[in-house]
Amino acid sequence: xxxxxxxxxFPRLEPLLPSVQKPIQYVGGxxxxxxxxxxxxxxxPMVRWALMYPDAYEVGLPNQGVQILYEVLNERDWIVAERxxxxxxxxxxxxxxxxxxxxxxxxxxDNHRPVRAFDLFGVSFSTELGYTNLLTALDLAGIPxxxxxxxxxxxxxxxGGHAAFNPEPIADFLDAAVLGDGEEIVLAIxxxxxxxxxxxxxxxxxxxxxxxxxxxxxxxxxxxxxxxYDVDYLPDGRIKRVVPNTSGVPWRVHKHTLMDLDAWPYxxxxxxxxxxxxxxxxxxxxxxxxxRGCRFCQAGMITRPVRERxxxxxxxxxxxxxxxxxxxxxxxxxxxxxxxxxxxxVAKGLADRYEGSNVSLSLPSTRVDAFNISLAxxxxxxxxxxxxxxxxxxxxxxxxxxxxKMVTEEDLIRTVATAYSHGWRQVxxxxxxxxxxxTDEDVLEIADxxxxxxxxxxxxxxxxxxxxxxxIGGFVPKPHTPFQWAAQLDHETTDERLKKLxxxxxxxxxxxxxxGFRYHDGRPGIIEGLLSRGDxxxxxxxxxxxxxxxxxxxxxxHFSYDRWVxxxxxxxxxxxxxxxxxxxxxxxxxxxxxxxxxxSGLDKDWLWEDWQDxxxxxxxxxxxxxxxxxxxxxxxxxxxQMDTEIQIGPTxxxxxPLSVV
Amino acid sequence: MREQPEQQAPxxxxxxxxxxxxxxxxxxxxxxxxxxxxxxxxRARVPMAYSSGFNPHPRISYAGAAPTGxxxxxxxxxxxxxxxxxxxxxxxxxxxALPDGLDVLEVVQSPGGSLSDRLEAxxxxxxxPGVPADVAASAVAAFLAADEVSVERMTKKGLxxxxxREAVVSLGSHATTGxxxxxxxxxxxxxxxxxxxxxxxxxxxxxxxxGLEVGSAPVxxxxxxxxxxxxxxxxxxxxxxxxDAV
Numbered sequence: 089x090x091x092x093x094x095x096x097x098f099p100r101l102e103p104l105l106p107s108v109q110k111p112i113q114y115v116g117g118x119x120x121x122x123x124x125x126x127x128x129x130x131x132x133p134m135v136r137w138a139l140m141y142p143d144a145y146e147v148g149l150p151n152q153g154v155q156i157l158y159e160v161l162n163e164r165d166w167i168v169a170e171r172x173x174x175x176x177x178x179x180x181x182x183x184x185x186x187x188x189x190x191x192x193x194x195x196x197x198d199n200h201r202p203v204r205a206f207d208l209f210g211v212s213f214s215t216e217l218g219y220t221n222l223l224t225a226l227d228l229a230g231i232p233x234x235x236x237x238x239x240x241x242x243x244x245x246x247x248g249g250h251a252a253f254n255p256e257p258i259a260d261f262l263d264a265a266v267l268g269d270g271e272e273i274v275l276a277i278x279x280x281x282x283x284x285x286x287x288x289x290x291x292x293x294x295x296x297x298x299x300x301x302x303x304x305x306x307x308x309x310x311x312x313x314x315x316x317y318d319v320d321y322l323p324d325g326r327i328k329r330v331v332p333n334t335s336g337v338p339w340r341v342h343k344h345t346l347m348d349l350d351a352w353p354y355x356x357x358x359x360x361x362x363x364x365x366x367x368x369x370x371x372x373x374x375x376x377x378x379x380r381g382c383r384f385c386q387a388g389m390i391t392r393p394v395r396e397r398x399x400x401x402x403x404x405x406x407x408x409x410x411x412x413x414x415x416x417x418x419x420x421x422x423x424x425x426x427x428x429x430x431x432x433x434v435a436k437g438l439a440d441r442y443e444g445s446n447v448s449l450s451l452p453s454t455r456v457d458a459f460n461i462s463l464a465x466x467x468x469x470x471x472x473x474x475x476x477x478x479x480x481x482x483x484x485x486x487x488x489x490x491x492x493k494m495v496t497e498e499d500l501i502r503t504v505a506t507a508y509s510h511g512w513r514q515v516x517x518x519x520x521x522x523x524x525x526x527t528d529e530d531v532l533e534i535a536d537x538x539x540x541x542x543x544x545x546x547x548x549x550x551x552x553x554x555x556x557x558x559x560i561g562g563f564v565p566k567p568h569t570p571f572q573w574a575a576q577l578d579h580e581t582t583d584e585r586l587k588k589l590x591x592x593x594x595x596x597x598x599x600x601x602x603x604g605f606r607y608h609d610g611r612p613g614i615i616e617g618l619l620s621r622g623d624x625x626x627x628x629x630x631x632x633x634x635x636x637x638x639x640x641x642x643x644x645x646h647f648s649y650d651r652w653v654x655x656x657x658x659x660x661x662x663x664x665x666x667x668x669x670x671x672x673x674x675x676x677x678x679x680x681x682x683x684x685x686x687x688s689g690l691d692k693d694w695l696w697e698d699w700q701d702x703x704x705x706x707x708x709x710x711x712x713x714x715x716x717x718x719x720x721x722x723x724x725x726x727x728x729q730m731d732t733e734i735q736i737g738p739t740x741x742x743x744x745p746l747s748v749v
Numbered sequence: 750m751r752e753q754p755e756q757q758a759p760x761x762x763x764x765x766x767x768x769x770x771x772x773x774x775x776x777x778x779x780x781x782x783x784x785x786x787x788x789x790x791x792r793a794r795v796p797m798a799y800s801s802g803f804n805p806h807p808r809i810s811y812a813g814a815a816p817t818g819x820x821x822x823x824x825x826x827x828x829x830x831x832x833x834x835x836x837x838x839x840x841x842x843x844x845x846a847l848p849d850g851l852d853v854l855e856v857v858q859s860p861g862g863s864l865s866d867r868l869e870a871x872x873x874x875x876x877x878p879g880v881p882a883d884v885a886a887s888a889v890a891a892f893l894a895a896d897e898v899s900v901e902r903m904t905k906k907g908l909x910x911x912x913x914r915e916a917v918v919s920l921g922s923h924a925t926t927g928x929x930x931x932x933x934x935x936x937x938x939x940x941x942x943x944x945x946x947x948x949x950x951x952x953x954x955x956x957x958x959x960g961l962e963v964g965s966a967p968v969x970x971x972x973x974x975x976x977x978x979x980x981x982x983x984x985x986x987x988x989x990x991x992x993d994a995v
Contacts, residue, residue: 098773103878103966105776106818112781115773119785119848360788362774362781362848414788414846446791446805 094126094205097195100187108179112363113145116197119360120412122162122169123198133285135278137161137169138196138206138243140225142218143642145197148173149359150367152421153212153249156354157270167278170196172203174221175228177639177646183228194229203229207281209243210274213251216619217612217642219258222247223634226261233631235263235315240289240298246277246311253343253390254567254683257619257626259314263302266311267686268343268390269376271352273310280304303334312341312686319624319682325665327623327680342687343390345732349376350401358413369417369450370409374402374434378423379734381713381722382481382493383702384520386566387423390688392726394717395735399430399437403743406438410447417448425451426460427717429737435466437743443469455479455495461506475557476507479518483534487523490702492713497537501544504556508545514555515541521585522563522577522610525703531585534558535592539599557604558593560586562613566620568688570698572681575674576617579610586610611649615641617671618656623682626670628659689732691725757805760798760829763859764836765988766843768824774850775820775968783811785851786826793842796832812865813974816947821971822854823871825987827864860994867987868941870918870977873948875935876968880961882924885933888959889922898954909944913954916946918982938982 098115105111127134139158141148148154154171161169172194175183183192193202203209203225211222226233231242238245247255247265255265266273284290284301291297305311316337320328332339346352358370375396378388397405406418420434428434431451438449449467451460455478464476480495482488488495504515519534538556545554562582565574586607593603618626632655640646656667675681677696684692701711713722717736727733770777777785787807790797797807808829815821840856847853877885892898898914918938925932939946948969955961975987 102773103964107965110778111776111818112778115776117772117774117848117850119788360785360848362777362785364781364784368784411792414790414792416788416791446799 094201096200097192097202098200100189100192101195101200104182104187104192108182109176110363113173114175114179114197116200118149118197118362119414120357121198121359122158122357124162124168126168126199126201127166129285132166133282135167135208135281135285136206137167137208137210137274137278138172138201138203139169140172140174140203140209140211142174142211142213142221142225144176144640145173145361145363146365149361149363150365150371151212151214152355152371152373153214153270155359156352157210157212157274158359159354159357160271160352161274161278164275164278166282170198170201170206172196172225174218174225174640180224180228180639191228194225204231204242206243207285208246208277210246210248212270213247213249215642216251216257216616217647218251219619219630220634220638220641222258222261223631224639234260236260238263238298240296242298244281244298244301244305250387250390251620253386253686253688254620254622255312255314255686256319256624256682257622257630259624260627260631262314264305264311264313266344267341267688269346270344271346271354273344276308276310277305280308303336306334307336307338309338309342310344313337314624317685323664325663325669327682329680330682330685340685340687342730343689345393345395345689345730346376347395347732347735349373349395349397349735353397353401353405353408356408356412358409358415360413360415367419368415369419370406370413370415371419371421372402372405372409373397373421374425374428374431375422375736378427379716379724380424380427380493381698381715381724383491383570383698384481384523384563384566385423386569389569389690391423392689392724393732393734394427396428396737398737398739399434399741399743400739402434403437403441407441407746416446417450419450419452421452424455426455426463427715429717430739431463433738433742435463439466439469441743441746452477461503461510464507464512465510475514475516476512477516477518478503480537481518481520482523482530483519483532483537484530487526487530489712490525491520491523492698492702494712497540500537501540504541505544505548508554509548513549513551513553514557515545516557516559517541518559518561520563521560521607522582522613524571524574525705526577526585528585528588531589532592534560535589535596535603538593538603539596542599542602555602555604557606560589560605560607562608562610564613564617564620567681567683568690568695570695570702572621572695573675573677573679573699576614576671577610578668578672579614582610582613608644612641612644612647614667614671615647615649615652618652618667621682622670625660625663625665629655630659632659687729689724689726689729691723691729694722694724755801757799757801758831760808760831762830762833763827763861764830764834764839765825765827765857765859765864765991766853767855767988768826768847769852769854770815770819770821770824770850771852772820772850774848776818777851778817779811779814782814782851783809785847789843789846790828792846793839795828795839795842796830796834798829798831810864813868813871813941815971816949816969819948819969819971821974823971823974825864825868825974827859855988857988857991858994860991864987867976867990868974870938870940870975870984871971872973872984873935873937873939874970874972875937875948875952876925876970877933877935877963878966878968879931879964880933881931882922882933885922885935885955885961888955888961889920889935891959892917892951892955893920895958898958900950900953900957902950902953911944911946911950913946913950916940916942917951918977920951938977938984940977 799805
């Protein structure tokens, strides 16, 4: 890891920028960004991070995770953190063509330093569809794709984010991965790196200096280093076992859980880009974690327990955020925002504070619940009244029981009736297709539900311009959920079901035109499924796809299913498994899953029981998992395993009016 | 029934602002700038007047924005306010609220009338890295000797052909002073009009008539924008009448 070659490439880049689309995304200079000196390791060792969100700048810049880590790291005077994002294919070509000095390497947008010059290259994966973009960035950076080929001149390549709860498909390309909340672990890693540098970058017990550093990270129990684990396979292709190959390395690596969110009120200095991005607002995370127990939801499973921010911290963060950023729209983020114990007080307090200004508030991710309409009323007091979105997820009551999202049809109709009678004209409903045990009839019930929604809306509002948009996503089984054993629905059946649903809606003369229908074909979901539940052998597919030109797989205009099918055929040629084996195959209880050695805190037996309850065909054996925030613990295992506990209000406190300076 | 939006009160004061687009932020597009500026007025707590409607916007009018990729020392806009403010204080607050590279240069009170009507012409400096000064000079001479120089540009309505000579009030060239790589500089005064002729159109014209190859990296910088003095061919200060009016 050299401290040289860290000079800015901007003078080389600048003459080339006029030839690419939206050059502003590559120049940095965002409000509240931090520019630090590179420092000199001879006098006192610095720890330098290049942080990446592996998607285009317009998607990556607003990402809260990267912004928080960037700020937490840069608060230390011995750490430098800079950001980098995926470059679009036109820029990739320009960088490969380069100039008289050769190709231009992957660079950070802050000081335009080459990524390879940093000590650590941390990549945040919200979705598995960013994996090919990781390979592009490594290759442009001049870092060998395979961890095994890297030398002392390369950074430690580290993955985080939700997808890192099963990093096995990209294990060959990673030096390390971390699970869970990043705020504390990035500092702990930085400490290990600094200590190792202060000691003169030693390699002990026959290890290379690079392996020594990885070993120190691995034995801490907090960082997963794939190279210290061997995976053995059974003749039929299933995993036989995953075992440490180096003494001192733990059998299981645990996720990190940040307690006391009030002590970590980040971002304090929200980044404000010049380029247009997908989220033009300031967001405050009002709590982390969710214990609703929806069986399909990986986020809800891996972020437990629930930890709320207090009403006062939320108020302070909103005020600070809008003043520092200039955003006039504030989103209150979480996995189920209306579940905050004091959400009513928060909503009223904020609406009071910003009454008469143009500050608008929004509450994404709300449940189907009439209470949310009064919240939405509070939030639209000052500004616009946009559409309302509810996510029943399952079309039929039976499906909603399978997924443990117990919303009755009555609840939904009552909720939308309240919305339409309060002046909303547009309601959006979100569903999934391809859930375990689902039949055509379950999906067709989505149409019935939408029609009832329109009928009720017309009745209570007395108007005909009522609209309902039905949005449908394909279900993808995810690791660390009760559905991790489930067979994914093949894309042909998914497409057929959605076609039947669409035909049913369109054929309806009375309601059809009031119902909008949004869905995607089932094929990208199959690839997401492959990457979600894949093992180390899937890395060969990712590499084959990338070599064939695969980039930006989360973008429909770039995604190619055929390329992935071809990549799976070549990548898995010498194995007994194939694409279907990873996706549409149901797993048995005894099977070793690729992520079993990665501990999200959830008890595997509890997950299995919950899976069995979900698919139990007996309609009388309703086993509802309620929310442990207000009902007794249902023993998912997280709190005792992780030594954590639920942190919730109510605090009983209120937001006071702000005194204007 | 949906309520009609509240009507906003008319503005009580208007301010004219000159700002610069410098360094790497020359790649800011006009849309990027306007978003950044709207956030800056909010951060700076400038008491903006808002438009009426369901989706009120702060009242900001832009005049003659430079193309994306051009640096500028002379961009202008006007804001409408709901309260009387001190232009000096607004200057300081706005400069603080904008990122470095988007810099407020002057704020004056508007006595009314149209600012954009005063922006008749611009002075540009075009830096051509790697181009020998004598090569540039001979192309300039050929250009100035012509009555008409046709160039093409791809617009939203398709490929258009137009004359880029008529809009050129003056054009000169010289070499950079100092050491380093060879580099020609063009000094250009361009009259605004229809069709709008941009500095890169003039470069296309120099190539068409004088065979000037400028490579991919010419840097355009607008030095001034304002009324055109017909006698001297120079560009004046568009805010001078406002400064005098106070």
